[in-house]
Amino acid sequence: MSEPLQASPLSVMWRKALSSAFVAFCAASVVIALVPLGFVLFFVVTQGMRAVNLPFFLQLPKPVGEAGGGMANAIVGTLLVSGLAALMAIPIGIGSGIYMSEYSGTRVASLIRFAADTLNGVPSIVIGVFAYGVAVLPFKQFSALAGGFALGMMMIPIIARTTEELLLLVPESMREGALALGATRARAVFSVVVPAALPGIITGIVLALARIAGETAPLLFTSFNNRFFNTDLRQPISTLTVQVFTYAISPYDDWHRQAWAGALVLVTIVLVCSLLARFATRRLERMQARG
Amino acid sequence: MMRKDLGFRLGTGLFGAVLLAIVCAIGYELVRQSMASIQKFGLAFWRTDVWDPVAGQFGALPFIWGTLYSSIVALAISTPIALGIAVFISELCPAWLRQPLVFLTELLAAIPSIVYGLWGIFVLVPAVRALEAATPQSLRQLPLFSGPPLGVGMLSAAVILAVMVIPFSSSVSREVLKSVPAAQREAAYALGATRFEAIRAALFYARTGIVGAVMLGFGRALGETMAVTMVIGNNPKVSLSLFAPQYTMAAVIANEFTEAADELYLAALVEIGLVLFVITLLVNSLSRLLIWSMARTAKQTMTAEPTPAAAAA
Numbered sequence: 228m229s230e231p232l233q234a235s236p237l238s239v240m241w242r243k244a245l246s247s248a249f250v251a252f253c254a255a256s257v258v259i260a261l262v263p264l265g266f267v268l269f270f271v272v273t274q275g276m277r278a279v280n281l282p283f284f285l286q287l288p289k290p291v292g293e294a295g296g297g298m299a300n301a302i303v304g305t306l307l308v309s310g311l312a313a314l315m316a317i318p319i320g321i322g323s324g325i326y327m328s329e330y331s332g333t334r335v336a337s338l339i340r341f342a343a344d345t346l347n348g349v350p351s352i353v354i355g356v357f358a359y360g361v362a363v364l365p366f367k368q369f370s371a372l373a374g375g376f377a378l379g380m381m382m383i384p385i386i387a388r389t390t391e392e393l394l395l396l397v398p399e400s401m402r403e404g405a406l407a408l409g410a411t412r413a414r415a416v417f418s419v420v421v422p423a424a425l426p427g428i429i430t431g432i433v434l435a436l437a438r439i440a441g442e443t444a445p446l447l448f449t450s451f452n453n454r455f456f457n458t459d460l461r462q463p464i465s466t467l468t469v470q471v472f473t474y475a476i477s478p479y480d481d482w483h484r485q486a487w488a489g490a491l492v493l494v495t496i497v498l499v500c501s502l503l504a505r506f507a508t509r510r511l512e513r514m515q516a517r518g
Numbered sequence: 519m520m521r522k523d524l525g526f527r528l529g530t531g532l533f534g535a536v537l538l539a540i541v542c543a544i545g546y547e548l549v550r551q552s553m554a555s556i557q558k559f560g561l562a563f564w565r566t567d568v569w570d571p572v573a574g575q576f577g578a579l580p581f582i583w584g585t586l587y588s589s590i591v592a593l594a595i596s597t598p599i600a601l602g603i604a605v606f607i608s609e610l611c612p613a614w615l616r617q618p619l620v621f622l623t624e625l626l627a628a629i630p631s632i633v634y635g636l637w638g639i640f641v642l643v644p645a646v647r648a649l650e651a652a653t654p655q656s657l658r659q660l661p662l663f664s665g666p667p668l669g670v671g672m673l674s675a676a677v678i679l680a681v682m683v684i685p686f687s688s689s690v691s692r693e694v695l696k697s698v699p700a701a702q703r704e705a706a707y708a709l710g711a712t713r714f715e716a717i718r719a720a721l722f723y724a725r726t727g728i729v730g731a732v733m734l735g736f737g738r739a740l741g742e743t744m745a746v747t748m749v750i751g752n753n754p755k756v757s758l759s760l761f762a763p764q765y766t767m768a769a770v771i772a773n774e775f776t777e778a779a780d781e782l783y784l785a786a787l788v789e790i791g792l793v794l795f796v797i798t799l800l801v802n803s804l805s806r807l808l809i810w811s812m813a814r815t816a817k818q819t820m821t822a823e824p825t826p827a828a829a830a831a
Contacts, residue, residue, distance in 0.1 A: 242714075242715070245712070245714055246712035246714035246715070249717070250714070252602055253603070254610070255602070256598070256600075256603045257602070257603050259599050260603055260623060260626065260684050261622060261623075263681045264625060264629075266637070270637055270640070319533045319536050320533075322534070323536070323537045325530045326527070326530040326534045329527075329530065330527065338538065339538060342534075342537050342541045343537055344802065346537065346541050346544075348737055348741075348799070348802035349541075349795060349798065349799075350740070350741025350743065350794055351741070352743040352771050352794070353544070353741070353798075354544075355775075356551075356771060356775070356787075356788055356791040357544045357547050357548065360550075360551050361543070380540055383537060383540070411523060412527075413523070413525070413526035413529075416526070441632065443743075444631070444743040444768070444772055447772055448775050451776075468630065468632045471633075471636060475632075475635065475636045483640070486636055490632070493630050494629060494630075494633055497625075497630065498625075501621075501625060
């Protein structure tokens with residue numbers, strides 16, 4: 228004679244309580260993670276707003292002790308260095324992305340994918356050391372080109388993996404349609420598959436640009452810094468991030484204020500790009516759902 | 519026609535080859551540049567804790583200690599939170615809240631390291647200093663909390679690293695949880711499980727992938743440079759104390775690379791970079807292997823229901 232299987236009311240209550248506690252913990256985790264986000268954004272906006280003004284965007288840094296001045300040279304420098312990085316990374320990234328998606332199952336594609344993921348995981352400071360060795364040391368000169376080279380290396384894997392993922396999303400029937408009409412593989416890819424995925428790829432590039440524009444470590448000993456306005460790519464150049472770093476660790480209050488302003492500009496760039504990307508992917512998803 | 523396709527394959531493959539070449543070149547160049555230091559110090563480099571550039575004495579023990587210690591403490595803080603977020607977003611929260619929460623956690627990853635560092639110097643460090651000063655004397659006797667309350671130091675670095683690592687671990691964990699077949703949870707519920715018990719079953723099923731996600735965060739923490747450099751205090755001393763200013767591998771490169779006047783000094787710094795490169799390579803490869811094997815098991819058990827492959831981030 229066996230006893231009927233029945234849980235004691237106490238153990239049921241205990242299990243339910245444990246379950247509720249777990250749910251509460253998960254919800255609390257979200258809050259805990261969002262608190263620092265809120266704090267960072269709050270301080271960047273409130274502190275940054277105090278120092279952001281028109282001269283900040285138009286003037287060069289003033290010497291120590293003189294109030295005012297701006298980061299015009301650093302803003303231009305960030306644009307230049309990021310632009311150089313994009314010039315280098317977009318062809319390599321998209322090219323290898325196409326290879327990985329078109330020859331998806333092959334061993335070569337896996338090898339390239341492994342290389343992309345590896346490069347993506349290389350600490351940015353190590354990228355900087357490498358770029359110093361191959362792009363600064365031989366020329367005995369810090370330069371904007373070396374900075375662009377370092378950031379470009381960080382951008383390649385992001386673009387490559389995004390391109391691959393988006394190309395794989397394009398329906399097989401579109402490719403087959405092009406091939407059935409007698410197109411070569413290259414023609415099918417460049418006139419049908421890539422254009423279908425292009426909005427997504429551009430979104431990926433914008434996100435990658437936003438990410439590298441915020442990088443500091445690879446620039447410390449490649450593009451270095453420059454107190455003056457410079458557009459000569461063979462010379463050291465100032466960037467927003469390195470400038471914020473220099474000002475942040477300085478002992479001057481006025482420089483601290485400017486560092487916050489620089490941070491505000493950086494965060495604004497990131498926020499705008501993320502929102503744009505989110506908006507674009509949403510439209511893309513809706514189009515795919517309809518198609 | 520075949521010949522034209524071959525041209526296309528070679529053409530795009532060439533770009534892939536560049537990618538491959540860059541990775542190989544990084545390894546080669548780091549070895550080449552650090553040869554002077556490798557030959558002079560050998561393995562003793564990693565057992566010596568004296569870092570005295572003026573005397574030409576280079577021991578990297580304090581840096582590897584600081585890097586591992588800060589990353590491990592950061593993981594101890596971030597892992598429960600990251601898992602909680604992943605579970606909340608993928609299992610618990612109402613559908614309308616899912617996208618905004620994903621966006622916000624991803625924003626945490628998008629904020630530049632330098633901005634975290636700036637915030638760290640002017641907001642976090644004073645807060646940590648107050649916390650340290652308020653620590654009761656009885657606790658301060660422990661080696662874990664010894665030393666003066668400076669604010670800058672291991673605790674600040676670990677906290678900032680934890681914040682920066684959370685989005686990585688949680689988004690991969692979320693993908694991994696998504697790939698757990700629904701039947702796992704349904705079976706648990708059918709047996710009368712509570713919500714917690716059903717989710718525990720799913721987490722257990724996904725354990726390989728979750729370990730992978732945590733390791734991915736570890737890889738990020740090891741290489742994080744700017745924010746840590748700005749709050750850890752930059753003092754090459756091995757210490758167990760969370761309050762003590764210490765140093766990491768990435769931070770010493772960032773701070774001293776442009777000052778390294780002689781060849782040996784530079785080589786020693788590059789060797790630190792080389793080891794950082796190798797460690798992150800191993801950690802990241804292992805984590806991707808775990809995530810990938812988890813995705814494959816999930817696919818095999820539920821062939822009827824196509825599952826989204828876990829993003830091999």
